[in-house]
Amino acid sequence: MELKVWVDGVQRIVCGVTEVTTCQEVVIALAQAIGRTGRYTLIEKWRDTERHLAPHENPIVSLNKWGQYASDVQLILRRTGPSLSERPTSDSVARVPERTLYRQSLPPLAKLRPPGDRSMKRREPKRKSLTFTGGAKGLMDIFGKSKESEFKQKVLNNCKTTADELKKLIHLQTEKLQCIEKQLESNEAEIRYWEQKYNSSLEEEILKLEQKIKRNEVEIEEEEFWENELQIEQENEKQLKEQLQEMRQRILECESKLKDYMSQIHNMESGLEAEKLQREVQESQVNEEEVKEKIEKVKGEIDIQGQQSLRLENGIKAVERSLGQATKRLQDREQELEQLTKELRQVNLQQFIQQTGTKVTVLPADPVEMEAPHVELEREPTFQSGSLKRPGSSRQLPSNLRILQNPLSSGFNPEGIYV
Numbered sequence: 001m002e003l004k005v006w007v008d009g010v011q012r013i014v015c016g017v018t019e020v021t022t023c024q025e026v027v028i029a030l031a032q033a034i035g036r037t038g039r040y041t042l043i044e045k046w047r048d049t050e051r052h053l054a055p056h057e058n059p060i061v062s063l064n065k066w067g068q069y070a071s072d073v074q075l076i077l078r079r080t081g082p083s084l085s086e087r088p089t090s091d092s093v094a095r096v097p098e099r100t101l102y103r104q105s106l107p108p109l110a111k112l113r114p115p116g117d118r119s120m121k122r123r124e125p126k127r128k129s130l131t132f133t134g135g136a137k138g139l140m141d142i143f144g145k146s147k148e149s150e151f152k153q154k155v156l157n158n159c160k161t162t163a164d165e166l167k168k169l170i171h172l173q174t175e176k177l178q179c180i181e182k183q184l185e186s187n188e189a190e191i192r193y194w195e196q197k198y199n200s201s202l203e204e205e206i207l208k209l210e211q212k213i214k215r216n217e218v219e220i221e222e223e224e225f226w227e228n229e230l231q232i233e234q235e236n237e238k239q240l241k242e243q244l245q246e247m248r249q250r251i252l253e254c255e256s257k258l259k260d261y262m263s264q265i266h267n268m269e270s271g272l273e274a275e276k277l278q279r280e281v282q283e284s285q286v287n288e289e290e291v292k293e294k295i296e297k298v299k300g301e302i303d304i305q306g307q308q309s310l311r312l313e314n315g316i317k318a319v320e321r322s323l324g325q326a327t328k329r330l331q332d333r334e335q336e337l338e339q340l341t342k343e344l345r346q347v348n349l350q351q352f353i354q355q356t357g358t359k360v361t362v363l364p365a366d367p368v369e370m371e372a373p374h375v376e377l378e379r380e381p382t383f384q385s386g387s388l389k390r391p392g393s394s395r396q397l398p399s400n401l402r403i404l405q406n407p408l409s410s411g412f413n414p415e416g417i418y419v
Contacts, residue, residue, distance in 0.1 A: 003059060005030060005042070005075045017060060024055040030077050039081035045074045219354075226351055233347065237340055244333045247326060254323050261319065265312055272305055 003017040023042045042053045
């Protein structure tokens, strides 16, 4: 399998890489290919995020973890320092035993620090960089085995160094340890800063999401409330339509009864006139006494008929009054129906305002347009039902969200590979 690695801005392809191949082997192969020694680190870069791969990690396995983003990930070989042979030093004689004889006799790094220092203990297990004295295994074959024997001879000759040289070496190592400690402290401070920043941004994002969830729940409750209100208004409208239909039927029945009463009155009047004529003819044929008696009887009957006619007129007037009241109630029902229709439109408008998040001002209707034409009867002033009228309202819901930026990793790499 081929692995593409960027070296000094040039893409190089490493062949024969498997899932078992480590970053150390890839770095050694690239160092042999470019013919340069030094301390190298293999970096995994995706967009603005960088991660330093440890020497024992497998680059193929690390790339497979990215899934569909594996094609966007770049592997970069970065030189982080010179090799051991290229390091400048004031005393070339004391440099060799620094990594051989006297290095082994020095106490461990953890013993030079106070027991209460946690930073060094926390960073000790993470020292994964490898150091190759004299280059990698492949470079040793290139330089030959003669240099190895010369190196051993120099080590044996330098075992007789003086106490001053040892003190100087210890002083240099102490200064180096102090520099490393300061660097570790700065790195730990930077790590703590990024951890705090990441935790604070994460808490803010969680808080914003919770607030958004609460707003959504409130909106859902409001929508359910207005849906229930709409159903109630629709049921009320249906009931009012049924009542209006019943009132119309009653008006028709009253009109038919009124016609019957008027026809009965006309029949009674015509009957009375016929009876009067007949009585006049009979009275002319009888005696005066009989005429007087009949006249008195006729007067009594006329009085009775007059009372009946008065009662009929009163009944007609009562029917007319009931008809007027029924007509007025019908007009009131029609006005209530119009008012309910307007309120239903206002509810629809409020729902539209809430859905779009805009604010619309509804102007009051012209009173001239509210007047209905007179057809047969004169209508009363417009009646508004206070129990069914609900004032319109508009509300603008905020929907501002902030985009959180991902924190970038530190560019400092405490690890590396010497080749």
